[in-house]
Each structure stands twice: as C-alpha cells, then as structure tokens.
Amino acid sequence: MDATITATDMARRDERAVANALKIRYTPFVVDGGEGGRLFDVDGRSYLDFGAAWSLAGLGYSNDRVRSAVTAELGRTTFGGLVSGINRPAVELAERLIDLVPGDWEKKVWYGLSGSDASEAAMRLLPQATGRNRLVSFVGCWHGTHVGTMGLSAHPSLTGVIGGANVVKAPYPDPYHPPFLGTTENLTDQCLHYLEHYLFRTICEPRDVAAIFVEAVQSDGGDVVPPPDFMPKLRTLCDRYGILLAVDEIKVGLARTGEMFAFEHGGVEADIVLLGKSLGGGMPLSAVVARREVLDAATGSALFTASGNATGCAAGLAVLDEIARLDLVRRSAELGRYLHECLVQALGDLEIVGDIRGLGMIQGVELVKDRASREPHQPAAAKVVYRAWELGLILYYAGNWGNVLEITPPLILTRGEIDEGVGILRQAVLDVLDGKVSDETVAPYAGW
Numbered sequence: 102m103d104a105t106i107t108a109t110d111m112a113r114r115d116e117r118a119v120a121n122a123l124k125i126r127y128t129p130f131v132v133d134g135g136e137g138g139r140l141f142d143v144d145g146r147s148y149l150d151f152g153a154a155w156s157l158a159g160l161g162y163s164n165d166r167v168r169s170a171v172t173a174e175l176g177r178t179t180f181g182g183l184v185s186g187i188n189r190p191a192v193e194l195a196e197r198l199i200d201l202v203p204g205d206w207e208k209k210v211w212y213g214l215s216g217s218d219a220s221e222a223a224m225r226l227l228p229q230a231t232g233r234n235r236l237v238s239f240v241g242c243w244h245g246t247h248v249g250t251m252g253l254s255a256h257p258s259l260t261g262v263i264g265g266a267n268v269v270k271a272p273y274p275d276p277y278h279p280p281f282l283g284t285t286e287n288l289t290d291q292c293l294h295y296l297e298h299y300l301f302r303t304i305c306e307p308r309d310v311a312a313i314f315v316e317a318v319q320s321d322g323g324d325v326v327p328p329p330d331f332m333p334k335l336r337t338l339c340d341r342y343g344i345l346l347a348v349d350e351i352k353v354g355l356a357r358t359g360e361m362f363a364f365e366h367g368g369v370e371a372d373i374v375l376l377g378k379s380l381g382g383g384m385p386l387s388a389v390v391a392r393r394e395v396l397d398a399a400t401g402s403a404l405f406t407a408s409g410n411a412t413g414c415a416a417g418l419a420v421l422d423e424i425a426r427l428d429l430v431r432r433s434a435e436l437g438r439y440l441h442e443c444l445v446q447a448l449g450d451l452e453i454v455g456d457i458r459g460l461g462m463i464q465g466v467e468l469v470k471d472r473a474s475r476e477p478h479q480p481a482a483a484k485v486v487y488r489a490w491e492l493g494l495i496l497y498y499a500g501n502w503g504n505v506l507e508i509t510p511p512l513i514l515t516r517g518e519i520d521e522g523v524g525i526l527r528q529a530v531l532d533v534l535d536g537k538v539s540d541e542t543v544a545p546y547a548g549w
C-alpha cells in the first residue's frame with residue numbers, strides 16, 4: 102500500500118482522466134491488491150468478493166500457479182505471437198480445449214482477447230462457413246460490446262446501438278418473467294414454438310439461419326436458469342433444420358455451474374463454444390472451440406495482433422490445470438448448493454426479494470417492489486450493492502431491468518466466507534429497507 106495514494110484522490114483522478122464509455126460503476130472502489138477471494142482497496146480496507154470481476158476471477162486473485170506460468174512465459178519472451186508464427190502454449194491450450202469440449206467431431210480453436218472478440222469471430226465466420234446469412238439469439242442475452250456483437254446481443258443496455266440486421270431475436274424461457282401471458286406452463290415449448298412456427302415461417306426462413314446463439318444460463322439478463330428441457334429441445338430444433346448451436350460459456354463455463362460447461366446440464370453437445378473471462382486467470386484471453394469447417398472458413402479473416410499470445414495461453418493452461426487439481430467442477434456444484442441454501446435462509450423472508458435462483462456458483466437475487474406484481478426494484482438493487490460495499494462485500498447487479506443482485510464468487514471461496522458474505526448481504530438489504538442509503542449517495546453510480 103502506498104500511503105500517498107487515497108481512494109478519494111484516485112477516484113477524482115479517474116473521473117478526470119478515464120473514459121466513462123468503459124465504466125459500469127456501482128461504488129468508488131479502488132483496487133490495490135487481492136488474496137484468495139478477497140480484495141483490498143488503496144485505503145487498506147478488505148472486501149470479500151461475491152462478483153469475481155463479473156466472473157473473470159474464477160480462481161480468485163492470487164493463484165500461485167497462474168502467476169508462475171505467466172512469469173515463466175514472460176521470462177522466455179515478453180511477447181510470443183500466433184498470427185504470423187507458432188507458439189507452444191497456444192498449440193497446447195488448443196489441444197486441451199479440444200479434448201475438454203464434449204463432441205466426437207473434428208474441432209479447432211480460435212483465440213481472442215475478450216469475450217466480445219470470440220462472439221464477433223463466431224458470428225463473422227458462421228455465414229462464410231455455412232452459406233447462410235442469418236443468426237438467431239435470445240432476448241436478454243449478452244454476447245459482446247463490438248458493434249456486431251451488440252447487434253447479436255439483446256440485453257436492454259446494448260440494444261440502443263444500431264446493428265445486427267441479420268440477427269433475429271427469440272424469447273428466452275425465463276421462469277420468473279415468462280414472456281407469454283405470464284404463464285410458465287410448457288415455457289420452453291411456448292418460446293421455441295414461437296421461433297419455429299412463427300419467426301421461421303414469417304421473417305426468418307430456417308434454411309437461411311447459420312446458427313442459434315444461446316446462454317445455457319442467461320447471466321447479464323438476470324441470472325436466469327431456463328427449464329431443464331430448454332437446451333435439449335433447442336438442440337433438436339437446430340438439428341431439424343441443419344442449424345448450428347453456438348453456446349456462449351464466457352461467463353458460466355469452466356466449472357462455475359457445477360459442470361465444466363453449463364450446457365452439459367442439458368445433456369447436449371454444442372457445435373460452437375465461446376469461452377473467455379476466467380479462461381485467462383486474469384490475462385485477457387478468449388477462445389472459440391468449434392467445428393473445423395467453421396473456424397477454417399476464411400483464412401486470416403478474424404484476428405488481432407495479440408491473438409493467441411504465449412503469455413495469455415500459458416495462463417490458460419494453468420487455469421485448466423487448476424480447475425482439475427482443485428476439483429472445481431464438483432466444488433462448484435456443492436458450494437453452489439450451499440450458497441443457494443444460505444441465500445434462501447438469509448433473504449427468503451424479505452418481501453423485497455422476489456426470487457432467488459441459480460445454478461452452482463452463479464446465483465441471482467431479484468429485488469421487486471412487491472411479490473405479487475414482480476415489478477423490478479432497480480433503485481433498491483443499486484443501494485444494496487453500495488451498502489454491501491460499505492460493509493465489506495463486493496457484488497454487482499444485473500438483469501434486463503437492473504434489479505438482480507448477481508452473485509458469481511471466485512470458485513475457491515470457503516463455506517465460512519459464503520456465510521460471511523451472505524450475512525453482510527442480509528445486513529445490506531435490511532439497512533436499505535431502513536433508509537440508510539440515500540438516492541443522492543448512489544446517484545453517481547448508475548450501474549446499468
């Protein structure tokens with residue numbers, strides 16, 4: 102810690118010098134360091150982390166093996182590229198990812214630096230590979246923030262940008278906010294029937310559709326877990342029309358949900374798997390694992406100078422090793438169940454809490470004005486997140502209406518840390534109900 106730097110001063114300098122375009126701020130937190138699942142600010146305060154930097158820090162903030170792998174690779178060369186040369190970590194990581202993704206067919210791996218890059222590469226290559234120009238995605242999905250991937254996405258905060266003329270949006274089977282007449286009966290069939298028997302018969306012929314993009318758990322849309330028959334029925338629909346299934350595992354993949362990939366809960370295989378965030382263990386790294394014919398569709402057509410750089414890929418290899426060594430798939434399943442139970446116990450009696458849902462180590466707590474109307478309570482979410490930070494817990498809110506407290510902790514938390522975090526969260530909700538956070542306090546932190 103540098104005693105000459107204070108959080109207040111750093112926040113002032115950040116406000117003056119750093120573009121607002123890249124900010125979704127919930128608090129004035131200024132990071133100084135991290136240890137396990139905790140973060141420290143420049144004033145020396147410690148925070149338990151229930152956000153894992155939007156699920157990026159799956160291994161927490163101080164994994165020794167990731168650090169060593171990165172340091173060793175940097176010791177060999179500060180940059181080893183892939184675009185116009187070959188580096189060993191990139192090839193090894195590609196081989197490992199090919200083995201990791203289910204599906205007994207020929208796969209290859211593409212690399213980018215962010216999740217958005219991965220979605221962008223997939224949506225660019227798919228029409229070239231299939232000769233079909235259209236794509237389908239689901240309302241509430243978040244696939245990226247490039248112009249192309251914003252058009253592919255259908256989260257309310259991304260739909261203001263014009264783009265995605267070749268993308269048709271279908272309703273996602275959200276059990277808490279069912280899209281059709283408020284009924285959850287046969288929810289999957291309602292949504293997929295609309296896609297197949299209405300959209301496909303009117304504005305989007307299936308023979309023109311290259312791929313359907315989906316999140317097996319819709320995260321930024323509000324941590325929505327679709328009914329169990331959704332992914333199998335979506336797979337069947339794709340197969341019926343020769344459409345490829347592209348699953349975005351950027352946030353929920355790599356052990357978070359209690360399976361290596363969230364789509365495995367549905368017992369299906371994906372033709373294209375998008376990875377990012379936790380894959381790099383803190384280094385900027387994303388990947389597309391897909392059928393060879395998709396990724397080989399057009400040589401040199403989707404690349405960045407730093408794509409597949411050796412440092413990032415060395416980190417990725419260490420991350421995969423750590424997921425196996427720490428048994429994180431099983432741990433997330435067990436710990437996630439525990440986290441869910443704790444949340445239900447601590448918050449389930451509060452009228453403002455409309456729903457608590459999730460899969461493994463991604464859980465959402467939806468705040469509502471009243472349980473009968475289910476009307477989203479966005480200001481309360483902003484205040485709870487702020488108050489939790491004041492009390493020593495970091496988390497964010499997400500959702501189509503910005504009213505879902507998103508809990509995506511590092512997968513390495515202990516049960517004791519979960520107890521501690523859930524205790525702080527309950528206190529934060531009670532304090533907000535007590536009026537301890539004013540509108541003015543959270544006004545500069547508009548979040549979404």
Ligand SMILES: Cc1ncc(COP(=O)(O)O)c(C=O)c1O
Pocket residue numbers: 155215216217218220243244245246316320321349350351352353377378
């Ligand atoms: C499911 C999903 N896909 C893609 C992205 C984009 O990833 P990135 O922000 O690394 O570009 C995100 C980011 O939140 C995401 O949650």
